[in-house]
Amino acid sequence: MAGSPQDSNRPQNTRAIMTFLREHAPFSNMDDAHLAHFAEHATLRFYADGDPVITPEEGVVKRFYVVKQGRICGERPSEKEDRTETTFEISVGECFPLAALIGERPTRTLHRAAGDTFCLSIEQDAFVTLFSDSEPFRDFCLRGVSSLLDQVNQRLQSKAMASMGSSNTLDTPLENYALRNPIVCSPDLPVSKAVARMHDNNVGSIIITDDNRHPTGIFTLRDLRTMVAEGKSPLDTPIGQVMTRNPSSLTSDADAFEAAMLMAEHHFAHLCVVDEEEHLIGVVSERDLFSLQRVDLVHLARTIGTATHLRTLVSLRSDVSRLVDSMLAHGADSGQVVKIITTLNDVTVRRVLELNLKRNDPGIPFTWLTFGSEGRQEQTLLTDQDNGILFQTPEGMTADQVREKLLPFARTVNEELAECGFTLCKGNIMASNPKLCLSGDEWDEWFIRFIDASTPQNLVYSSIFLDMRAVYGDTEPLRLLLDKVLTRIRKNALFQKMLAGNALQRKPPLTMFRHFRYVSDGDHRRALDLKRQGLAPFVESVRVFALANGVETANTLERMSALVKKGIFDAKDGNAWREAYSLIQAIRMRAHQEMLKEGEELSNYIDPDDLNPLDRRILRESFRQAQRLQQKLEVTYQF
Amino acid sequence: MLERIRQWIERRKGRQIGEHDFSNLPEPKTSGNLLLDDCRLIILDLETTGLNPARDEVIAIGAVAIQGGVIHLDDQFDLILRRPELNIDETVLIHGIGNEALTHGHETQDALLYLLEWMNGDPILAYHSAFDQKFLEKALKLQIGYTRNHLWMDAADLLPALFPDIKPGGKGLDHWAEHFGLEFSTRHHAAADAMATAELTLIAINKAIKDGVKTVEQLNTKLQYHRRLQNMHRF
Incomplete structure (x- = not known):
């Protein structure tokens, strides 16, 4: 003070x-x-x-x-x-x-x-x-909004809030959590006896109650540790003298969210659950709220990477989903989770390629490219294939002859990936498409046409082909290609402006009054499309800035960081946008986990009414950040 | 030498709080039909050298104003009086006002005139107001010969009269403050105590208006009724 x-x-x-x-x-x-x-x-x-x-x-x-x-x-x-x-x-x-x-x-x-x-x-x-x-x-x-996001994010990260995986658990009343018959004692019991009682019952806390079973204090293992460390009171001290008085309590109709918030706020791990008359009926610990699951990413990646059969890979996909579930439940940040999904997807793609090469090597050096969200390392569980091949033409062969050898191989790979859960691309943006199985020179020409003839169709494809990454094979040919492409875009102000115009097409789903604007299709009357309306405005605007400023990475969060470093984005703005983007992504992934649990088909639509109030608020504020980012784009390109 | 000049300037500063027009002080308002949700109320608290009005003296005046049911922080009064001659040894531990603060305080007559002008004749509320009223009236009479009657109301009656069902641990300011979860910034500081009293008064006014009490007069009647009831119970 x-x-x-x-x-x-x-x-x-x-x-x-x-x-x-x-x-x-x-x-x-x-x-x-x-x-x-x-x-x-x-x-x-x-x-x-x-x-x-x-x-x-x-x-x-x-x-x-x-x-x-x-x-x-x-x-x-x-x-x-x-x-x-x-x-x-x-x-x-x-x-x-x-x-x-x-x-x-x-x-x-x-x-x-x-x-x-x-x-x-x-x-x-x-x-x-x-x-x-x-x-x-x-x-x-x-940034009131984003300052709020800061705080929310901190809470998300904080252990307690973290574990609240799905939005449903937040609303679960405390009475649904196993409320063990709480271990209680009277204030005159010596500490040593109380601790023995805790030990016998294998619990970390004991509640001190009065004659009417009103909780008057709590004593936890942590208190014991402090007491022993300080050495001020002997172990035969009546527990009433060393307990924490007036323990926090909630009634059993309070929900897990309230409990988690209370714990996170005050840094304690136990709460009393009481009835209307304040009689103790149970204790909830942090651990009760979030049952712990082991997260073993490394092990899973190794298993995928050494699988010998396609069917093993297929069956491992459900483990990926379980892993994501548990990572989300442990409050992993959505940026980390999408990267982990991408990593595991990469491992799977590589393994499918390796197994196919073992069986039937076409004998041509190639780089397996991925585009779009996979290129940006932003894949969630709902993902389809966007891939291509960049090959080197061996001496004495024409590009068409190479394609003849590579396309059947690519087709098998595409099909097997589909079996592993990577849906076949409806737009045929796949390596088995002859137009996307090209040599370095052909790709270069392809991009020249793409950039110069900026047709509306090309602009739609910009979100796919301008976010590109190598998953398998030599990366050098791609680096050379990217170098040329980026230089061309940087010099082409008109193309940049068209990209910007395209990026501004997708408005965040807020009305003038900051209400949610719902998609208008018949099926999804009260729905928001988190991918197209929520994430796309960020992804597309950031892409324009990244390409215009020679940022090589395709990942949206990394692009934003790079743009801050280059001084294109103000550091605070950059942070706010990164967070807003991550939070929308987090809500989208939680929704996916929910759908998976319900056995529903994955979709990017959510009804904001299904969210808890905090998430709804986060979502609205995040959309507002998207509006600010688009405003920057408008100002930069003078629309 | 410099130090003495500095002290002298400090004292000059403390002495004069604007020009006072003694013959033209604000008229004390009788409650009449002052509207509760509109009028200005003075919430006052004094720190004194002791509890005996005959012997002890006022050393600090803290007050806040409620206008239209809202505390306006740009309308407050927080003065320590310059009374170096007073013996404050007995109470210095409670209110923390030591000799030094008193010698640098404001000249009493000035402060009292300023207070009268600032109060503007508006009704005064204090917690256990009889105490503050006796002390203030004595100080006004002895120091500047002012004897006019102001309308005083006791905030200690206000809450039990309006919240008859609430029985806090006792009748003191602390008990009610605790019941409503109020926090004192510091206790036994005239202005901070006045603030806590004012916060309780806001709660009371909110309730009074809901109960259909519209004017200060109606409120006063209610308080007097409550007081009579209390006295009856006593016998």
């Missing part, structure tokens, strides 16, 4: 508010003078449980609020029934309503107090002053 020297000249209540603000982002990064400006211009308002705080009917939002105590819930009418549903929650230290205030529009959501709530608030004038004078504050407001 470091106060500046001039703090002492400020009234006590101003200082107190500054101290409160300093504990929360973005205020923690703001200068004292700006905090003082906030505190001196603030009002403190009280809202009883259920009181509306801001309503859409009030018109354009004129105030900026920070929750000082209590909680605010966002509410919107449910379309199905005559009730409302909570869309988000704002808790102590958080600000609202950023989007409406900056957009100078009414709020779209009824903000209502949940429990007795105090809010600090400043008028638009003071807000504008802070916005223009304080860089951290401005950053926060503009």
Whole structure:
């Protein structure tokens, strides 16, 4: 609580508010003078449980609020029934309503107090002053969204939240988790006896209760360790003297998400579960929430890489899916997971090629190319084949003669890959297509035509052929080819502009009012296409910047990092976009895992109503980041 | 030498808080029909040298204003009075105001005039207001000969009168603050105590308006009724 020297000249209540603000982002990064400006211009308002705080009917939002105590819930009418549903929650230290205030529009959501709530608030004038004078504050407001993503991401990474694999488990009531008959004792029991009881029952915690079975304290193995390490109290101390008093508790109808958040927030691993009268009915530990599974990537990759039969490879595919499941459940970041899927897919493709070469080697040196999402190393479980061959023409042979030998080989490989779960490409972008089985010179000419004759069809293909990578064979021929292609694109401003125009075709699915814009096809009335509407705006915009600036990698996240390094993207923007992209990807992959579990066909469509409120909020904010990225593209290419 | 000039300037600074027009102080408002959701209320807390109004003195005044059911932080009062002659040994440990702070505090008469102007005759609420009222009225009378009556209300009556079903651990400010989960920035600092009292008052006003209490007068009636009820129970 470091106060500046001039703090002492400020009234006590101003200082107190500054101290409160300093504990929360973005205020923690703001200068004292700006905090003082906030505190001196603030009002403190009280809202009883259920009181509306801001309503859409009030018109354009004129105030900026920070929750000082209590909680605010966002509410919107449910379309199905005559009730409302909570869309988000704002808790102590958080600000609202950023989007409406900056957009100078009414709020779209009824903000209502949940429990007795105090809010600090400043008028638009003071807000504008802070916005223009304080860089951290401005950053926060503009990227408010992404700062939120920061926090969410941290939670995602944090152990607790991490394990909440699918969105369904988040909503599971605590009573569904095995609530072992909790081990309890009275406060006068010596620590040694209590620990013996914990040991006998093989648990890590014991709850101390009073005569009415109200939990009064908790003692965990960690407490024991501290006690022994400090050596202050002997082991015959009554446990009531060393326990942690007033243990956190939730009622059994609270859900796993609440429990995980509470644990993550306070860094404890056990929660009491109580009934309405606060009687102890169980204990939930971190471990209960997330049953641990071993993740063994290396082993799986080795098994795939040494499989001797196609049918082994086919059967190993289900292990890949299980691995992804468990990685997601352990909170692996979606960028890591897609890379792992890609790695395992690469291993599979290589093994299929090797097995075929063993059986029937066409005797031509070639490089196996992959395009599109596989080229970008962004494959998920739903993946089809986009591949091609770059061959070197041996002395005395024509390219057509080589093709005659290679195409039957490629066809078998394509078919076997299909058996392994890589769907045959409907657009025939496969190595067995004579147009995509080419020598280095032919590929070069192919790209010259592609770039010069930028037909609409070519532009559609840009997302496939401009994201290319070698999976098998010598990589040098591809490097030489890429070098030429990139140089040509860098010099061709018109092609860049057309690519940019194409990238801007796909708008993130938000309406002007930041509501979700649904796809219009008949089948998917309330659906969002996470791939085409969510990820594509990032992938396509980033590709334009990458190609225009000579970035060689095809991976979208790596492209963004490279663009930050080259100074094309502001570092903060780059981060926000990387995160937004990763979070959409994470939600998409979780949806895939769900569909797999339900035995449904994988699709990229989701109904946002099926998401939990946090994910819905993340998704909306991520789409907004996509809009910002597209705006940068528009400005750069002057649309 | 320089140091003495500096001190002298500091003292000058503390002495004058604007020009006061003694003959033209704001008129104290009688509650009349001041609307609760519109009027300005003063929430006041004093730190004193002791508990006996006959012997002890005011050393710090903290106050915040509620206007239209909202605390406005740009409208607050937080002054330590310059009273080097006072003996504060007994209480210095509680409020933390030592001799040094007192010698650099504001000249009492100035501060009191400033307070009257700032209060603007608006109704005053304090926790256990009888205490603050006695001290302030005595100080006003002795220091500047001011004897007009202001409308005082006791915040300690406000909450039990409006929340008859809530029984916190006791009647003190701390008990109610704890019940509503309020945090003191520092305890026994006039301004911080006034702030906590004001926060409780916001809660009370919110409830009062929901209960159909519209004016300060109606609220006062309710408080007096509650007080009479309490007194009856006592016998």
